Amino acid sequence: MARFPVSDHCDGERFFNPHAPAGRSFADVWRWMRTRERTPWPASLPPPRTHPPPPARVDPGAAAVTFIGHSTFLIRTRSMALITDSVFTAHAGPFGRLGPPRVRPPAIALRDLPRVDLVLVSHNHYDHLQRSSLRAFGDAAIVTALGVGRHLPPPQSDPVVSAFRRKMSAFRRNVFELDWWQDVRVGDATVTAVPAQHFSARTPWDRNATLWCGFVVQADGVTIYFAGDTGYMPQFAEIGRRFPSIDVALLPIGAYEPRWFMTPIHMNPDDAVRAHVDLRPRVSVGMHFGTFQLTDEGIDDPVRALDRARVGHAIAPEAFRVLDFGETAIFAAAVEEHP
Numbered sequence: 332m333a334r335f336p337v338s339d340h341c342d343g344e345r346f347f348n349p350h351a352p353a354g355r356s357f358a359d360v361w362r363w364m365r366t367r368e369r370t371p372w373p374a375s376l377p378p379p380r381t382h383p384p385p386p387a388r389v390d391p392g393a394a395a396v397t398f399i400g401h402s403t404f405l406i407r408t409r410s411m412a413l414i415t416d417s418v419f420t421a422h423a424g425p426f427g428r429l430g431p432p433r434v435r436p437p438a439i440a441l442r443d444l445p446r447v448d449l450v451l452v453s454h455n456h457y458d459h460l461q462r463s464s465l466r467a468f469g470d471a472a473i474v475t476a477l478g479v480g481r482h483l484p485p486p487q488s489d490p491v492v493s494a495f496r497r498k499m500s501a502f503r504r505n506v507f508e509l510d511w512w513q514d515v516r517v518g519d520a521t522v523t524a525v526p527a528q529h530f531s532a533r534t535p536w537d538r539n540a541t542l543w544c545g546f547v548v549q550a551d552g553v554t555i556y557f558a559g560d561t562g563y564m565p566q567f568a569e570i571g572r573r574f575p576s577i578d579v580a581l582l583p584i585g586a587y588e589p590r591w592f593m594t595p596i597h598m599n600p601d602d603a604v605r606a607h608v609d610l611r612p613r614v615s616v617g618m619h620f621g622t623f624q625l626t627d628e629g630i631d632d633p634v635r636a637l638d639r640a641r642v643g644h645a646i647a648p649e650a651f652r653v654l655d656f657g658e659t660a661i662f663a664a665a666v667e668e669h670p
Contacts, residue, residue, distance in 0.1 A: 354538065379655060393553060400622045423625070453475075458625065477541065523548075545559045547574050600640040608646075
């Protein structure tokens with residue numbers, strides 16, 4: 332077992348949530364499998380309707396945010412392009428060939444992406460970390476949570492890397508593993524890992540052996556919060572206090588049914604709106620829906636439920652948005668434009 336700093340979310344070897352269990356027991360999983368009432372999804376959907384391509388440049392103090400699918404966004408600021416939890420595989424499982432199938436293709440193919448300078452990886456679940464997808468970004472800097480570096484591919488420029496070295500995150504010089512509230516400078520951006528309420532596992536034997544997190548990126552006069560995977564948690568208010576000028580918050584709204592099982596680890600749309608209220612961003616954007624059927628709600632349920640949650644909390648539609656697959660929105664300090 333790797334050794335990590337002892338903290339309010341780590342005992343030195345395993346990580347945990349300060350305010351909730353880190354995942355569910357095998358008995359809970361068995362109960363869910365026996366009693367689940369799964370709303371059918373279509374086997375596949377056509378490619379998204381055509382949207383203008385992401386802009387090649389943006390002005391200082393603005394960010395162009397493009398929704399590719401699930402938790403994958405392409406984000407461009409004045410000086411850099413970054414991507415979140417990049418998964419372009421046909422399945423959200425081992426090797427990208429097993430596990431839940433993708434029902435919508437990525438809104439932008441890997442080959443059509445611009446050069447990416449920074450990759451954020453929030454945790455090691457297969458719907459957020461696929462080695463084959465990450466290889467496409469060559470020597471881009473990768474910022475992730477403690478321990479996750481062992482799951483990342485080596486840079487393409489390394490000619491021969493032994494199996495042992497592939498597991499050593501330190502071998503890849505441009506991988507930065509952060510604990511909650513730690514930060515790193517990448518180019519003109521400061522990236523801070525912030526708390527999330529979730530769990531980690533790639534196999535039945537490595538449960539919670541690596542950390543999970545969200546990120547706050549401050550670059551070129553704009554502040555972007557990417558929540559990763561998370562249940563509703565008290566730390567949202569703390570993130571809002573520490574970063575009082577979040578311009579865009581990317582918040583998960585899907586994979587939430589049944590609530591008795593998913594509440595500690597996945598927000599539903601009402602939870603996401605509560606998180607929005609705690610964070611106080613200028614605008615929030617929904618994610619983690621409509622791509623892989625991971626839980627029991629219908630494919631369109633998260634968007635409908637978000638409409639109801641906004642009404643219930645008196646949040647204006649433009650304050651918490653859902654982008655179409657492939658859609659880009661440009662968020663600036665005072666105005667918002669579409670390319």
